[in-house]
Amino acid sequence: MTDRAPAGVSPTSGPAAFSVQRRQVALQRANRRGFRWRLIRDWAQSFSIALALFFVLRAFFVEGIRIPTGSMEQTLLVGDFLLVNKLAYGAEVPFTSRRLPALEHPQRRDLILFRAPPDPRVYYIKRVVGIPGDTVGMKDGVLLVDGVQQTEPYVLHVDPSDDPVAIDFRWQRQFLVRSAAAAGSEHPSRNNWGPLVVPERSYFVLGDNRDNSSDSRYWGFVPAAAIKGRPIFVYYSYAPDSASRLPQLTKVRWHRIGERVE
Numbered sequence: 001m002t003d004r005a006p007a008g009v010s011p012t013s014g015p016a017a018f019s020v021q022r023r024q025v026a027l028q029r030a031n032r033r034g035f036r037w038r039l040i041r042d043w044a045q046s047f048s049i050a051l052a053l054f055f056v057l058r059a060f061f062v063e064g065i066r067i068p069t070g071s072m073e074q075t076l077l078v079g080d081f082l083l084v085n086k087l088a089y090g091a092e093v094p095f096t097s098r099r100l101p102a103l104e105h106p107q108r109r110d111l112i113l114f115r116a117p118p119d120p121r122v123y124y125i126k127r128v129v130g131i132p133g134d135t136v137g138m139k140d141g142v143l144l145v146d147g148v149q150q151t152e153p154y155v156l157h158v159d160p161s162d163d164p165v166a167i168d169f170r171w172q173r174q175f176l177v178r179s180a181a182a183a184g185s186e187h188p189s190r191n192n193w194g195p196l197v198v199p200e201r202s203y204f205v206l207g208d209n210r211d212n213s214s215d216s217r218y219w220g221f222v223p224a225a226a227i228k229g230r231p232i233f234v235y236y237s238y239a240p241d242s243a244s245r246l247p248q249l250t251k252v253r254w255h256r257i258g259e260r261v262e
Contacts, residue, residue: 063084064235065123066082067079071124071126075127076125080236082235083231083233084231088102089224090103111126111127112127112229112231114222114226124205124214126213126216129143134197134198135177135194137193137194141157141191143206144195155210163191165189169188169190172188172196177194203221231261232260233258
């Protein structure tokens with residue numbers, strides 16, 4: 001005798017079939033919950049890795065900085081954003097006083113990023129004009145290195161007729177070369193000072209905007225340990241003194257983006 005299902009009843013219906021369907025629905029829900037958790041976990045792992053890479057890159061390789069003042073005009077403009085090579089002169093190991101081995105040492109005419117001697121919390125970018133052992137000085141606004149006048153096409157003079165004398169310059173006296181050439185430098189001024197001998201592991205730096213720059217003339221030599229890196233190029237720039245709204249978007253200096261810093 002052949003068993004037949006009662007009329008109107010599907011072979012897959014009944015309590016057993018209902019239990020299978022419930023299990024399938026429960027399994028689907030569990031899979032969805034598991035998928036969401038895996039998605040969150042994967043996203044969190046990716047974010048953590050990206051964050052760690054960012055801090056490693058920022059600590060040892062490159063860092064972005066913004067130019068806030070005009071002391072380096074016409075080379076660097078207010079509103080320029082630069083990438084700085086931190087490996088060049090030996091990157092600092094975070095939370096320690098140690099540094100990685102330097103790949104090179106600052107040379108004359110190099111631009112460097114460093115902690116300002118007056119306030120180590122502040123970073124400056126200036127141009128190296130004197131390296132250890134150099135004799136540097138200035139006569140009527142013209143830079144002298146080892147007694148030789150320097151040609152500096154990047155220098156800007158906005159007020160060459162003025163030559164202020166400030167108490168800040170008095171630090172120079174202890175480094176002054178005692179010679180006939182130094183006779184007129186007992187009272188150093190902005191455009192007339194030196195000759196001074198740059199000590200070991202120190203550098204003498206000046207701003208390219210010579211008449212409007214706080215630099216080594218005022219606060220002394222830059223220790224090698226204070227140097228953070230060498231600027232590479234401009235990765236973004238805009239005119240912040242614009243009267244237009246949102247100058248970051250409307251006054252972008254497109255011609256400066258990607259420009260090499262030298």
